[in-house]
Amino acid sequence: MKTKILALVAVLCLGIVSCSSKPEENLYSSPEESSEVVNPTLEAEESLDEVMKIPDSAEAMKNNFAGVPSVDEGPVISIGNTTVKAGEIAEVKVYVEGADFNWNNCGIHLTYPDVLKCVYEDNDDLFLKYEKGEASENHIGIVAMEWKKENNPPEELTAQNLGTMFFTVMFNGNEGQDGEILTLYLKVPEDAESGTVYPVDFYYLGTDMFRNAENNLSFEKYAFEHTQAGTITVE
Numbered sequence: 001m002k003t004k005i006l007a008l009v010a011v012l013c014l015g016i017v018s019c020s021s022k023p024e025e026n027l028y029s030s031p032e033e034s035s036e037v038v039n040p041t042l043e044a045e046e047s048l049d050e051v052m053k054i055p056d057s058a059e060a061m062k063n064n065f066a067g068v069p070s071v072d073e074g075p076v077i078s079i080g081n082t083t084v085k086a087g088e089i090a091e092v093k094v095y096v097e098g099a100d101f102n103w104n105n106c107g108i109h110l111t112y113p114d115v116l117k118c119v120y121e122d123n124d125d126l127f128l129k130y131e132k133g134e135a136s137e138n139h140i141g142i143v144a145m146e147w148k149k150e151n152n153p154p155e156e157l158t159a160q161n162l163g164t165m166f167f168t169v170m171f172n173g174n175e176g177q178d179g180e181i182l183t184l185y186l187k188v189p190e191d192a193e194s195g196t197v198y199p200v201d202f203y204y205l206g207t208d209m210f211r212n213a214e215n216n217l218s219f220e221k222y223a224f225e226h227t228q229a230g231t232i233t234v235e
Helices: 002-014 040-052 057-064 217-225
Strands: 076-079 082-084 089-097 105-113 141-146 162-170 179-187 197-203 209-211 230-234
Touching: 076 197, 076 217, 082 089, 089 105, 089 230, 105 179, 141 179, 162 179, 209 217
Parallel strands: 082 230
Antiparallel strands: 076 089, 089 179, 105 162, 105 197, 105 209, 141 162, 197 230
């Protein structure tokens, strides 16, 4: 089961985002057909880079929910605020309200300043340590992982020195409840100054989801348009 869930997570995090573009000119046209000298290999590489580029969060949201009707109410996913001392491990709690027994799977990315460090399961460098909450009581699988720098996270985040972790929770049917989904953990630097506030926020990747068994996209749209960020404050 864990292997199957991990495969899903890999798809959520690293899925190829397809883009529409104008048809390319024939890269192999003869000199008679075109006076411009082209490098087929270079143009092919540039085209591939463009296809593989991950859209910014706002762009992905706009594209994925274009034409999806808005609703007046729905699930609100939030991150709690916490206070710790320098060098301690902060609890990052993720909650949902407005979806009691009305969601069956999620795939969600969180961002944080990369001076904070993810905490892994014992003797593991792949799966993050987590504690399930009451909202995930009936789950059939949970996986939490860090999007490591060697796996090419979005430039939108690395340019801001943000780290990324993500999790997925799955159920049989709409067994997801309101309340705490799970707790993840981030270690604060030993030399962190008192009063420092580290934001912990959501990042929308095009393959992220928060769905019910009916695949109501308006329900999912509301969830991602109404996320609420949290903070870690150093005492």
